Amino acid sequence: MILPPWLQPKRLRWFAGTAIVAAASLAFAGAAAWWRGWSPGDAWGLTFGAAAALLMLMAALYPLRRRWGARPFKTAQDWMQAHVYGSTLAALFVLVHMGFRWPGGRFGFWLLALTLWTTISGLLGVALQKWIPALLARELTVEAIYDRVPELADRLRGEATRTMEGASDVLQRFYDAQVQPALAGLSPSWSYVFEMHSGRARRLAAFEHIQSFVGEADRDRLADLKTLVSEKMELEAHYTLQRLLRIWPLVHVPPAMLLLAAVVAHVASVWYF
Amino acid sequence: MDPHAHGEAAEPVNPELQEALRRLRAYPFLQPLSDTVLRKLQPNLVERAYAAGELLLRAGEYSDAAFYLKEGIVEVRFAAAAAGSPAPAAADPAGTDTRARLAAFAQRASVGADGTIIVSDMPVDVSLHKRVLLEPGELFGELNALARYPLSSDVVAKSDVVCLAIRTPALRMLFKQKEVAAFKKQVDERYRARTLGSHLRQVELFGGLGDRAIERLRQTADIVSFEPGALIAEQGAAADAFYLVRGGNVKVMIRAGSTDLAITYLRKGEYAGEIALLMDEPWPFSLQALEYVEIVKIPRAEFQAVVRDHPPVQQRLWDTAVQRLKERGVASRNPLASQYLQMAMDTGLIHGESVLLIDLNTCTRCDDCVRACADTHGGTPRFIREGTRYQQWSVPVACYQCSDPVCLVGCPTGAITRAMGTLEVTIDPQTCIGCRNCVKRCPWGNIVEVPFSSPTLKKNIDLATKCDLCVGRAAGPACVQMCPHGSAVRISFKDMARVTEILSA
Numbered sequence: 001m002i003l004p005p006w007l008q009p010k011r012l013r014w015f016a017g018t019a020i021v022a023a024a025s026l027a028f029a030g031a032a033a034w035w036r037g038w039s040p041g042d043a044w045g046l047t048f049g050a051a052a053a054l055l056m057l058m059a060a061l062y063p064l065r066r067r068w069g070a071r072p073f074k075t076a077q078d079w080m081q082a083h084v085y086g087s088t089l090a091a092l093f094v095l096v097h098m099g100f101r102w103p104g105g106r107f108g109f110w111l112l113a114l115t116l117w118t119t120i121s122g123l124l125g126v127a128l129q130k131w132i133p134a135l136l137a138r139e140l141t142v143e144a145i146y147d148r149v150p151e152l153a154d155r156l157r158g159e160a161t162r163t164m165e166g167a168s169d170v171l172q173r174f175y176d177a178q179v180q181p182a183l184a185g186l187s188p189s190w191s192y193v194f195e196m197h198s199g200r201a202r203r204l205a206a207f208e209h210i211q212s213f214v215g216e217a218d219r220d221r222l223a224d225l226k227t228l229v230s231e232k233m234e235l236e237a238h239y240t241l242q243r244l245l246r247i248w249p250l251v252h253v254p255p256a257m258l259l260l261a262a263v264v265a266h267v268a269s270v271w272y273f
Numbered sequence: 274m275d276p277h278a279h280g281e282a283a284e285p286v287n288p289e290l291q292e293a294l295r296r297l298r299a300y301p302f303l304q305p306l307s308d309t310v311l312r313k314l315q316p317n318l319v320e321r322a323y324a325a326g327e328l329l330l331r332a333g334e335y336s337d338a339a340f341y342l343k344e345g346i347v348e349v350r351f352a353a354a355a356a357g358s359p360a361p362a363a364a365d366p367a368g369t370d371t372r373a374r375l376a377a378f379a380q381r382a383s384v385g386a387d388g389t390i391i392v393s394d395m396p397v398d399v400s401l402h403k404r405v406l407l408e409p410g411e412l413f414g415e416l417n418a419l420a421r422y423p424l425s426s427d428v429v430a431k432s433d434v435v436c437l438a439i440r441t442p443a444l445r446m447l448f449k450q451k452e453v454a455a456f457k458k459q460v461d462e463r464y465r466a467r468t469l470g471s472h473l474r475q476v477e478l479f480g481g482l483g484d485r486a487i488e489r490l491r492q493t494a495d496i497v498s499f500e501p502g503a504l505i506a507e508q509g510a511a512a513d514a515f516y517l518v519r520g521g522n523v524k525v526m527i528r529a530g531s532t533d534l535a536i537t538y539l540r541k542g543e544y545a546g547e548i549a550l551l552m553d554e555p556w557p558f559s560l561q562a563l564e565y566v567e568i569v570k571i572p573r574a575e576f577q578a579v580v581r582d583h584p585p586v587q588q589r590l591w592d593t594a595v596q597r598l599k600e601r602g603v604a605s606r607n608p609l610a611s612q613y614l615q616m617a618m619d620t621g622l623i624h625g626e627s628v629l630l631i632d633l634n635t636c637t638r639c640d641d642c643v644r645a646c647a648d649t650h651g652g653t654p655r656f657i658r659e660g661t662r663y664q665q666w667s668v669p670v671a672c673y674q675c676s677d678p679v680c681l682v683g684c685p686t687g688a689i690t691r692a693m694g695t696l697e698v699t700i701d702p703q704t705c706i707g708c709r710n711c712v713k714r715c716p717w718g719n720i721v722e723v724p725f726s727s728p729t730l731k732k733n734i735d736l737a738t739k740c741d742l743c744v745g746r747a748a749g750p751a752c753v754q755m756c757p758h759g760s761a762v763r764i765s766f767k768d769m770a771r772v773t774e775i776l777s778a
Binding site for chain 1: 659753755757
């Protein structure tokens with residue numbers, strides 16, 4: 001079975017290593033539970049808990065990769081792999097630590113909820129980071145830096161204004177009614193997430209309709225305007241999807257920080273009591 | 274008489290131009306030229322005066338002009354010889370580093386028992402122990418200007434000096450003028466006498482050939498030049514010679530139906546024609562000049578005689594031929610390889626020895642590459658993550674580290690340099706005066722200016738900045754190392770097999 005690209009692991013070795021560790025851990029925990037029962041507080045339960053805490057701590061150090069020049073790994077991509085696969089293992093170890101039982105008490109519940117939220121949102125981020133770039137590269141001809149999209153849209157408007165110098169009244173009316181609103185501002189829309197060419201055919205169809213009503217002299221202008229509107233829509237698609245990549249960490253990072261704080265509190269309370 | 278009466282507009286008399294032409298006529302080798310030709314040449318012929326002690330040319334740098342010495346005496350100092358003497362302080366702010374680098378180069382060079390070093394760009398042999406002087410009437414630096422080799426020696430004014438800088442376009446135009454055929458002949462003969470032998474020895478194929486055989490090839494070789502786009506050899510035509518590229522890039526293409534398919538390209542020092550000569554067949558492909566190209570042609574009979582007399586060369590030739598036929602077969606059967614090659618030639622990427630490419634299929638536009646670059650360079654990134662796009666690959670505005678870096682030509686302070694044997698072209702912010710020379714020369718717009726407070730000039734300048742491959746950084750270029758998705762790669766377009774492998778992955 002061939003997985004869709006956004007589900008395919010980028011580095012097979014990391015994936016295989018993690019899968020082996022996960023399988024071995026589950027097998028070991030299952031055997032241990034069958035042989036002598038399982039408790040989060042016994043030696044093996046605590047070992048898995050400690051391993052999960054350490055992996056979470058390592059994952060939390062990911063933002064320091066730039067300051068550390070990717071050390072102790074060779075590249076930032078290694079760091080990213082360690083972050084993704086380490087965190088996934090951490091979530092599994094938490095479940096093993098708990099013996100796959102529902103936690104007792106409210107704190108335990110929140111600890112588990114934060115772990116699952118952080119892990120799932122992280123994996124969602126991984127999928128988005130694979131899916132969106134491929135979509136942008138495949139579907140769009142324009143490439144734009146996110147922060148410069150508003151400036152580029154302004155530039156398109158300026159070009160359109162220059163294109164209209166000396167245009168006929170017919171084209172001017174079409175420009176006022178159709179082109180100017182299409183070029184005004186930026187309208188990031190969720191519809192781009194589901195359909196990259198959302199509304200493009202409908203908007204550009206207007207150019208086909210007007211074509212027979214403008215003179216020969218305005219045909220080139222009309223074609224230029226069509227290109228500008230098309231580019232504007234591509235910019236909006238970029239803006240929407242790149243924004244999604246930028247806001248996704250807000251769903252992942254604050255809960256992850258809360259989780260880390262909760263883990264510290266959990267470890268301290270276990271240590272103390 | 275009214276010139277309009279003849280239906281021709283009278284050319285306005287420009288006293289400054291007239292004076293410039295009058296001064297140019299004082300140079301013996303320019304005297305046979307007509308006014309029309311001289312007027313065309315004039316913008317690229319510049320008379321320059323240097324005070325005693327001033328540096329005309331600096332070893333290790335690139336130059337876009339040959340120099341004809343009109344008055345005064347200049348001294349040619351090979352770097353190692355110069356290392357022992359104080360540099361002309363005002364004129365050589367970056368001298369210490371250059372000398373240190375070149376001292377190492379001197380150790381690698383072939384030095385005779387008497388300490389004599391043959392340098393190709395000067396009309397004399399330079400001694401490690403003696404200073405060599407050039408007198409009025411001498412021409413120097415022309416090989417560097419034509420073939421873009423770095424200078425091997427410092428040239429310093431020994432007395433007050435006046436010389437004529439003949440910039441490369443003028444040099445090329447001069448070579449086409451029948452009236453001054455002797456001038457071209459003189460330059461070609463100098464190349465044949467001083468450099469061709471070592472160039473031939475550097476060709477792997479001729480490795481191990483004795484002095485007599487090399488001498489034979491040297492004596493019979495023709496030196497020819499081609500304008501951009503010119504057909505050098507045509508597929509199916511009789512193979513007349515062995516072609517060694519002396520300067521420029523040459524496209525190798527085969528006919529595929531009604532179109533020409535690029536299968537590879539030849540750079541400075543590479544060669545073609547050996548298979549056709551060996552097998553006594555017509556040209557199996559066409560050769561086309563991608564830019565101004567200089568070729569050393571060894572006639573068929575001489576080449577075949579050398580091959581016949583030297584079985585090891587013949588064996589090497591067969592080995593090379595088989596290897597090349599395999600490569601060309603792969604290239605011609607793989608449309609992608611040809612497509613990438615054509616793209617590289619169209620966009621100028623073939624010049625790049627370390628081109629930054631970003632795979633847009635995996636790049637999340639997180640800008641970690643830009644931040645890492647900025648972190649490495651005091652807060653100012655050395656590249657812009659936008660540029661041209663080819664399929665899913667983005668080619669950002671980042672220095673390609675060209676094999677022939679034209680940005681190095683004509684830097685007034687020597688701030689922009691490439692250390693011998695290294696890839697990275699670097700700009701010294703202490704020495705850059707913000708003149709924009711390199712910015713204007715870079716054909717790809719990959720050198721950008723940033724506001725900078727120059728400690729040397731004690732004023733604000735627009736400092737020229739460019740990617741320096743994070744020179745000195747143990748882990749290599751930060752952009753590649755710090756990309757969390759492995760989307761940034763650096764590749765040399767010298768290795769088209771690797772380019773095809775990466776781009777089609």
